Amino acid sequence: MKKSRHSNYQNFIESKYIKNKNYINLDEIRFDWIKKIIKSSDKIKSITDIGSNLGYMCLKFNEHFKTQSVGYEYEKPTFIKANKIKNKIKDVKYINKGLNISNLSKIKKTDLLVHLNVLHHAGHMYDKKLIKSKNDWTKYSIKYLNLLTKKSKYLFFQTGNVNFNKNYFENNETFNILPLILKQAGWKIIKIGNIDFSKKKIGYKSFDPRDINKIPIIECKREKKTNKVIYTRGKKILLKYESGFLQRPLFWCVSNNYIKDARKLYYISWWLYHSINKLVIFKKKKI
Numbered sequence: 001m002k003k004s005r006h007s008n009y010q011n012f013i014e015s016k017y018i019k020n021k022n023y024i025n026l027d028e029i030r031f032d033w034i035k036k037i038i039k040s041s042d043k044i045k046s047i048t049d050i051g052s053n054l055g056y057m058c059l060k061f062n063e064h065f066k067t068q069s070v071g072y073e074y075e076k077p078t079f080i081k082a083n084k085i086k087n088k089i090k091d092v093k094y095i096n097k098g099l100n101i102s103n104l105s106k107i108k109k110t111d112l113l114v115h116l117n118v119l120h121h122a123g124h125m126y127d128k129k130l131i132k133s134k135n136d137w138t139k140y141s142i143k144y145l146n147l148l149t150k151k152s153k154y155l156f157f158q159t160g161n162v163n164f165n166k167n168y169f170e171n172n173e174t175f176n177i178l179p180l181i182l183k184q185a186g187w188k189i190i191k192i193g194n195i196d197f198s199k200k201k202i203g204y205k206s207f208d209p210r211d212i213n214k215i216p217i218i219e220c221k222r223e224k225k226t227n228k229v230i231y232t233r234g235k236k237i238l239l240k241y242e243s244g245f246l247q248r249p250l251f252w253c254v255s256n257n258y259i260k261d262a263r264k265l266y267y268i269s270w271w272l273y274h275s276i277n278k279l280v281i282f283k284k285k286k287i
Helices: 026-037 056-065 076-086 134-149 171-185 209-214 256-286
Strands: 046-050 068-072 092-095 110-116 152-158 187-196 203-207 219-222 229-233 236-241 250-255
Touching: 026 056, 026 187, 026 203, 026 250, 046 056, 056 068, 056 076, 056 092, 056 110, 076 092, 134 152, 134 171, 134 256, 171 187, 171 209, 171 219, 171 250, 187 209, 203 209, 250 256
Parallel strands: 046 068, 046 110, 068 092, 110 152
Antiparallel strands: 152 250, 187 203, 187 250, 219 229, 229 236
16 A cells, blocks of 8 residues: 555554553544543534544544544545544544645534644645745634634644744744634634643643743754754753654634624523513513
């Protein structure tokens, strides 16, 4: 079977079964974080994963939350492999299609959009003509994410900052740039997940948006000699690892469009209730 550039990004083997003590299953720790954040009252019955890769999130959400899961994966070899992994699970469906800003509005509405490590590829892997600079990417991201506010109540989001050696923003700008983009796009941040390097077992620590200034600023840079990414806080080396994914925070957001619709529904329901109540009282008086 042909391999694609991203076909080895996801690993379904749990960390505890892997002999390499330094190995970190990035998808496993992301899902461990989000499943603790989601409440039963959130009522997540359906998800759409944009850039679903081998389908890790689609399958895990289906397994733990019994969701109807749809994944969009544009790379054909990865799409084929994902279908073999899911086997005969009926509530998980993959679509071999790339999404960009021109066709994003055509996707169906869902309870949750999973959007992990896709947006920083804009300008290189898709919508190449629309992004030529950092400023272009910021404006593009706001427009792109705003379209998604009309498609889902919730967003599980993560992105990188580098696109083939072109920095869209610096590591130390992460918590200035990304929250601003999400806010201007119409998403309200509920929780932020950031890697806790102080624990032996690497995982995400949760922060409220009001505590964003308390989140440690972690920087990373690939070392040419070893080809490993060095994670630092100030001058202190925290970890050396194969990829730069651990520097990227996770965001759990709710759509402002949904909040507005919920308020409208509340006021309409309130008005109907009181109108009917007044009508009943009026009829009783007449009788």
